[in-house]
Amino acid sequence: MAALRAFESAQRAGAKIPEIVAYEKQDDWGGQWNYDWRSGTDKYGEPVHSSMYRNLWSNGPKEALEFAEYTFDEHFGRPISSYPPREVLWDYIDGRVRKSKVKDKVQFSTAVRWVDYDRDQDIFTVTVENLRSGKTTSSEFDRIIVATGHFSFPNVPEFEGIDSFPGTVQHAHDFRGAEKLADQRVLLIGASYSAEDIGVQAFKMGARSVTMSYRTGPMGYDWPDGIEELPLVDRFEGQTVHFTDGETREFDSVILCTGYLHKYPFLPGELALYSPNNIYPASLYRGVVWQKNPKVYYLGAQDQWFTFNMFDAQAWYVRDLILGRAALPSAEQRAAHMRQWRDRFQELDGDADDVRFQAEYIRDLIDATDYPMFDLDEVVRIFLAWKQEKKENIITYRDKSHPSVITGTMATTHHTTWLQELDDSLERYLSTPERSEVEAIVVGTEPDAEKDEAATQE
Known part of the structure; x- marks a missing residue:
């Protein structure tokens, strides 16, 4: 959606844009924000893309992800709270392009099966399947933008004895709601955002107990009674789980909040990104240009503090490379640039450094395009305030308000506290x-x- 919006913006300003075709496996756009009750496989037998679940509310302030050229004020016509639920955010990102014709460029319910690159002809052949008709077709393209995200293929570790566990075991990717966890003893394996949010969701929906198992270190929040953190699972023995510190607990449900893999089954190895989930993956010049073939671009391949507005900054820069507005340096110059940024990345120490690094990364991209610059330092301040509010109370931080970086509008207080609100x-x-x-x-x-x-x- 960011890429399509970038080209539309140039076209509205009078630029001639190339022919664009977007393939989308889902029936509608919105990526993760396009909720599907199904898990595992969709109605076409394809792997479900979205990891979205019922009653998911933004776990970061909307002011940190606001589009610089389409504000929440413009969309809703009034102030709203800082932590909207899933459907509200989907409505916002959809609303930005709802009145345009960019949706006409998208072939929905269409899965990309394979991308082949012919070095001699310098052409990509993309083979797709229309999931509704079953028809397979191939088309040729000069450039490829990979905009699938990277939170759809779960990383599923093995634990001794887990096959003996009589309760439910699932990855966070397949989690669809915490209501069924009421009165259950829940184990979440992981210590990042999925474990944190599903843990407090389970608490909110009446779980008897919630335990989070960490590998390297606890999240360390002031958890309410009923939520605890323990070190890594050592082994399962039926319902009993043994932890590496010698503690044991019994559980009814296990949710693996163990992250995701960079996996692009439609790409040959020489075009596919392989990387841990971090904020500056190797092999991507300026975080978007595939070094081994600079006619392949990735959007949103990083771990993310910034989200929607970072995707925009990336999309505008990729657009300008394709339109010839921005010059692509030589392979040697690109490699040197990546080494400089990778060296900075390696020296980061903690969340505050990570946020500032990503802000500078976005600033670098925006400086190269006509995307509206916004106060990135203020967004950093909001992120750090958000971190502090979570530290003070992990249950009530979503009830706080922040000002818009773009318009200055202060967010309202939602009519119902997050803990009490059961309708999203x-x-x-x-x-x-x-x-x-x-x-x-x-x-x-x-x-x-x-x-x-x-x-x-x-």
Whole structure:
């Protein structure tokens, strides 16, 4: 979507753009934000792309991901809270291109089966299958943009005795909701964002206990009663799990929050990125140009602090390379540039360094294009404030508010606290529900008085 928007932006400004075809395996766009209740395989028998689950709310402030050229104010016409649910964010990214014709360039329900590169003719042949009709076709292209993301192929480790566990075992990729975890003893293996969020979701939905197992170090939040962290799992013996510190616990459900693999089954080895999940993968000049074949580009291949606006910065730069607006350095110059950034990356020490590094990376890309510059230092400040708010209270940080870096608008406070909000629909989020008598008493306002005040304002 970012790539299509970048070309559309140039075309609206009068530029001549090349023929563009986008292949999308899902029936609609939105990537991870396009929720599908299915897990494992979709209705066509294809691997499910999205790892989205019910009641997922943004775990980072929306102000840190806001598009510089399409604000939340413009889309919703009013301030909203800093941590919207999934459907609200999907509506925002869809709304940016809803009135344009870029969707006409997308062939939905179409899986890319293989990409072949002919060195002699300098042409890519892309073979795709229309999943609805079953028809397979091939087309030739001059450039390839790989914009699939890299959070769809789960990394699934092995643990001794796990095959003896009588409860449910699943990867976070297949997790679709915490409601079924009510009154269960839940083990989450992992110590990053998936474990953190699914853990507090399970707590919110009434899990009897939540245990998170870490490999290198605990997340270290001030967890509420009912949530704990223990070191790595040593082995399973039926329902009993042994940890490396000698502790044992019994569980009903296990969720593997063990990350994802860079996997591109439609690409030959010489075009496919192989990398750990980090913020500066090797072999990508400026994080987007495949060094071994600079007519192949990757968007969003990094681990991410910034998201939507980073994808934009990357897409605008790739667009300008394709349009000839930006010059591509020689292979030797690209390699030297990558070494400089990789050296900086290797010296990073902690989250604050990572955020600042990614901000500088984005600044470097934006400086090379006409994408609107925004206050990246302020976004860094918001990220660091967010980290502190999580440290202070991992359950209530989503109830905090931040100002828009683009418009200055301060986010509102959502009408219901995250812990109490069980409806993540767009309709509910944008509504103004009446307070119940209990809620009114808690906040010190009688329901009738509220109605009278609202009538007076009208």
